[in-house]
Amino acid sequence: xxxxxxxxxxxxxxxxxxxxxxxxxxxxxxxxxxxxxxxxxxxxxxxxxxxxxxxxxxxxxxxxxxxxxxxxxxxxxxxxxxxxxxxxxxxxxxxxxxxxxxxxxxxxxxxxxxxxxxxxxxxxxxxxxxxxxxxxxxxxxxxxx
Numbered sequence: 001x002x003x004x005x006x007x008x009x010x011x012x013x014x015x016x017x018x019x020x021x022x023x024x025x026x027x028x029x030x031x032x033x034x035x036x037x038x039x040x041x042x043x044x045x046x047x048x049x050x051x052x053x054x055x056x057x058x059x060x061x062x063x064x065x066x067x068x069x070x071x072x073x074x075x076x077x078x079x080x081x082x083x084x085x086x087x088x089x090x091x092x093x094x095x096x097x098x099x100x101x102x103x104x105x106x107x108x109x110x111x112x113x114x115x116x117x118x119x120x121x122x123x124x125x126x127x128x129x130x131x132x133x134x135x136x137x138x139x140x141x142x143x144x145x
Contacts, residue, residue: 012060013115020055021107024048028103037099041088044103049077061122069122076117083110 024044031040053073057065087106091097097105 009060009119010115013056013118014111016052016055016060017111017114020048020052021104023051024107025104029100032100037092038088041085041103045077045081045084049074052077056118057122061119063122072121073118076114076121079117080110080114083113 024047027044027047028040031043034040035043053070054065057063057069063069084103084106087109088102091102091105092099
C-alpha cells in the first residue's frame with residue numbers, strides 16, 4: 001500500500017469517526033435524561049458501533065462486510081470502550097466534568113487505538129503489509145557508501 005493510499009484511509013477513518021462520534025453523542029444525549037449516564041453511554045456506544053462497522057467496511061477500507069468481520073469488529077471496540085469508559089469515569093468523578101461533555105472528550109483520546117485495531121480486523125494482511133513497507137523503506141534509506 002502506498003503512503004498516499006494509507007493517508008486516504010486515515011482521512012476516511014477520521015471522517016467516519018467524526019460522523020460516528022456525532023451519532024454516538026446524539027444518541028447519548030437523547031438517552032441521558034431517561035437513564036443513568038453510564039447506561040446511556042453504553043447503549044449509545046453499541047448502537048454507534050454497528051453503524052461504524054458498515055461505514056468503515058464500505059467507505060474507509062473499501063472492503064466487503066462479512067459476518068466474520070462483523071462478529072470480530074466489536075473486539076476492536078473493546079479497547080476503545082475500555083479507554084473511553086476509564087476516561088469518562090475519571091473525567092466525571094475526579095475532574096468533575098459535566099456528564100454531557102465528558103463522553104466526547106474521552107472518545108477523542110481513543111481514536112488512534114481504534115484506527116489501528118479496526119484496520120487489522122477489516123483489512124486482512126494490513127499489519128503484515130505495513131511491516132513489509134517499513135522494512136522496504138529502511139532498506140531503501142540505508143547506505144553502504
